[in-house]
Amino acid sequence: MLRHHFNIITAILFLLFSSFLATAQLVEEPKDTPAEWSKPYPPFRIAGNLYYVGTDDLACYLIVTPKGNILINTGLASSLPLIKANVETLGFKFNDIKILLTTQAHYDHMGAMSAIKKATGAKLMVNKKDAAVAADGGSSDYALGGHGATFEPIKTDRLLHNGDVIKLGDMQLVMLHHPGHTKGSSSFLFDVKDGDRKYKVLIANMPTIVTEKKFSEVLTYPDIAKDYAYTIAAMKKLTFDIWLSSHSSQFGLHSKNKPGSVYNPTAFMDRIGYDEAIRDLEIQFFKKD
Known part of the structure; x- marks a missing residue:
């Protein structure tokens, strides 16, 4: 009887371990992942209650409130200890x-x-158009999918739509639907207070083109060209004081902030740089098809 129970337990453990290995093999970051995406970068205060907690190039933002904090983006899976630190x-x-x-x-x-969701119990809020890709770990993404999951699948707690407001404590963030790069790419617009001054902050998801195919050949995303055109037009009309993005290289972090430098929110007030970046992306868009 004991041997029978032992065999059952052994079989169960083998199945669980096999399942774990299968999952580990399924979720695999592309081998050409740039080194700067995981390179450490000292965290710092951007403006008011907004902080940079990302890596050398993958931008992650912490917004602090009396009722808890908001984290925007998490970088690579391997960057969890770095983000936490x-x-x-x-x-x-x-x-x-x-x-x-x-x-x-x-x-x-x-x-x-x-x-991070499992460790903190935080609620994940995702643009409705990206929720399916989040749920399958990126395997259905029109550009980077098709070869299995590239991050651990995750269920969304709240589906966001264009113009939806995310509230926590004294903060209100407006989600802006800026599709193209992904079907549910999103930017966030909000105010931060810094002493007697207030800054309107835009965390922009820049509409970079990731597919090597012609837009007309992207059959799983038939509206891709229309979405890019919409996003570029919409982003041109935005007003803000400070702009940031998903990648530090996109908004010139390294030229605007040196590790250990004096706190200076005005370094990120760069409308000219934003307009130039959007204009360059628009040129790439017109050349695509």
């Missing part, structure tokens, strides 16, 4: 993260999302 280096508790947001459902911004 950055949050705690700034003097905040990792478990105080209550809301998780993302600018796009790609592995370089969603890699550690599931693990």
Whole structure:
């Protein structure tokens, strides 16, 4: 009888271990992932209650409120310890993260999302158009999918639509639907207070083109050209004081902030740089098809 029970337990453990291995093999970051995506970068205060807690190039943002904190983007799965350390280096508790947001459902911004959600109990809010890709770990993404999951699949707690407001404590963030890069790429617009001054902040998901195919050949995303055109036009009309993005290289972080430099929110007030970036992306868009 004991041997019979032992054999059953052994079989169960073998199945569980096999399932774990299968999952581990399924969720695999592309081998050409840039080194700067996981390179550490010192966390710092951008403006008011907004902080940078990301890596050298993958931008992650912490918004602190009296009722808990909001984390936008998580970088790669391997960056979880780094993100956690950055949050705690700034003097905040990792478990105080209550809301998780993302600018796009790609592995370089969603890699550690599931693990952070499990560790903190935070609620994940995703653009409705990206929710299916989040749920299958990126395997159905029109550009990067097709070869299995690239990040751990995760269920969305709240589906967001264009113009929806995310509230926590004294903060209100407006989600802006900016599709193209992914079907549910999102930007966030909100105010932060800094002493007697207030800054309107835009965390922009820049409409970079990731597919090597012609737009007319992207059969799983028939509206891709229309979505890119919409996003570029919409982003031209936005007004803000400070702009940031999903990648530090897109908004010139390294030229605007040097590790250990004096706190200076005005360094990120760069309308000219934003307009130039959008104009360059528009040129690439017109050349595509």
